[in-house]
Amino acid sequence: MGYGKWLGRGVLLALVLPFGLSLAQHPPGADGEPRSWRTAPRHSAGIAPDPAANAGTAIVQVYAAQTYGWRGYFAVHPWVIYKRSGDTAFTRYDVIGWGGNNVVRRNHALPDGLWFGATPQVLADHRGAGVDAMIDQIEAAIASYPWPDEYRAYPGPNSNTFVAHIGREVPALNLDMPANAIGKDYRPLTNPVGLSASGHGVQASLFGLLGFTAGVEEGLEFNVLGLGFGIDLNRPALRLPSIGRLGMDNQAAVVAVAAEPAPAR
Template sequence: MAALVLPFGISLAENPPGEKEQQRYTWRNAPRHSSGVAPDPAAHADQAVVMVMAADTFGWRGYFAVHPWIIYKRPGETSYTRYDVVGWGGGNVIRRNYAIYDGLWFGSKPKVMVDHRGEDAEALIDQVEAAVKSYPFPREYRSYPGPNSNTFIAHIGREVPGLNLDMPANAIGKDYRPISNPVGLSSSGQGIQANLLGVFGFSLGLEEGIELNLLGLNFGIDFNRPALRLPSVGRLGMDSVAAEKADQVKADEVAFEPNS
């Protein structure tokens, strides 16, 4: 009980319900403008970029889960291509350019999980596009236990290990595997995983550390960047390498921005 209640309490403390009520967002009026976490594509037209980001889901679900997506651009392009899975609307749940590339997700600011630029990013883009096409659940969606938006990004991580994707513990659905294929690569593409329908199993890898999945809730320890991996919270400890790198790049861009 403590393992379940404590992470939820931390999540509440970080984002008190009173603040959400004061904003009184609905699906219609929740802000979805650019968050500024991705480099401006026009200003970086000569550079390839691949990023994965995630934001708290809308409403009360934001205390438990995140919604992720992937964006990329090739050198010479002045706009991003964005892919994520969205459950409402029917038909194919894989959406291309559904929203602004780094926009707030119905009021929630995204955090960077993957940030590759230059030649490294350019080498990944064809693999990412192939992974999007090979997603095995393009017409299925279940918020719990999956397949959902986290299942989609985890699939890309498995198919493109060069992303070095480290999905947080509160990415519910990332561990979803059909009962016919319970064992395989973890969402980083660099570890191993055994799981039944996203509700019971484990993952072990350099990026994930050791993680146990019980009823879709994940508990674990990250030894690579020391941290606890907890439901509701996601990560408690040192930031992931991608988040730290994105913060540093953004700080460098601001520092060298010419005076107006």
Template sequence: MRVLFWSLTALVFVPLALSIARGMAYDGSWRDAPRHSAGLAPDPAGTPEAVVQIYTARAFSWRGYVATHPWIIVKRSGAARFTRYEVVGWGGGQALKVDYALPDGMWFGAEPSIMAEYRGAGVDPLIDRIEAAVATYPFKDQYRSWPGPNSNTFLAHVAREVPELRLDIPANAIGKDYRAWDAPVAMAPSGTGVQVSLFGLTGVTLGIEEGVEVNVLGLNFGLDILRPALRVPGLGRIGFPEDVSRRPEMAID
């Protein structure tokens, strides 16, 4: 029992300590934090095919020690620009924002990474479904950093409504497990399993994409079996990387 206790303690606190150390790399103000392009999105003018990219970046300030901020960008076939969707907790107006920043912009000093990407034939219908899911997000005027609803709650909603994405949202995306009091049981965000969650404070997720993940006070840890890795607070994942680039035909199976 002692070995189990210290193993679980290390599983939670070591990744958190490493995440805090990484998050302290930028200590400036939000006013002068870099928000330029990270160079991850293709040039829309030179890309005739349809594109969907889903991004995540370390949240700003102390929130970045334990949490991430995601967003979605879409471009239909032949379109000359991307449209960006996300939920933001400041800036006035409703929390759901459209084109709040550059499609692949740095998130207040944090470099984003691509969680999933679809391109080519069959992606235009996928964009239709994503935009329909954005329109039905139930917390457009609400934002709470912990335990939600927040930007990760928004992404989880879109993922559930569009299970073709098979989106595995990382363990450090605090808010992804937030559920309203009258709907504690739902499909896992990836659409490949089931989730039971009480206000995002405690619960469990079982899915082909997610593996097994336990939520305790918004901190998640577990085991990804499909692509072997530990799911941990702060860092999100330790192990084999996710498959970011998806075949377009997967989106319309």
């Protein structure tokens, strides 16, 4: 009985503490008057490179921001943007669960726009040599996404499932999705074992509800009912639900910054 009691307390603490930290970081009403999803700000966060000023450089970035409303205390919404060398505008792709049958949306919002009031964070940032080829792979991954007409907020497939699929198909992204990216671990019963979202690790999962991930980028993470618990040894931190990680910052570094000349028109 004694061990069971302490185990129960430990599980409760592991669930409540991350939620409490998430609530403390983003307390209700901190941004002023409550907003509806219709009036929540969607303007640019000012973190994407100026595509015109970097016309000669191919760029890929992956973002994630808290989801709207109460779900933002538990999960994030990710998306990918890119521009080829010579382009002066970004293309954005994410999965949206409303407004049409095909949930994969192109240029649904600004490249680095706030997600209904939430400022995005950069998960991956690649620029310069080799990135044009990476973009080809990303576009092929988008075209091969297995659930273009299906969306479930929990346990998936959803926006996190979509970006995790791109990460598996394009290992050069070195994508490390946070523990609170609910849906990143979604796998069908017919394919329960395979690459992790980084493309460099291994994952076993039943519908994103029970499983584990092990890899250089992700460290070791266990998934229980869609909630991720683990440890990252690459950049030392705990991987926790609600807040994603607790420890060393995992802000993506710019990779391959050497600019490429713009192609002749």
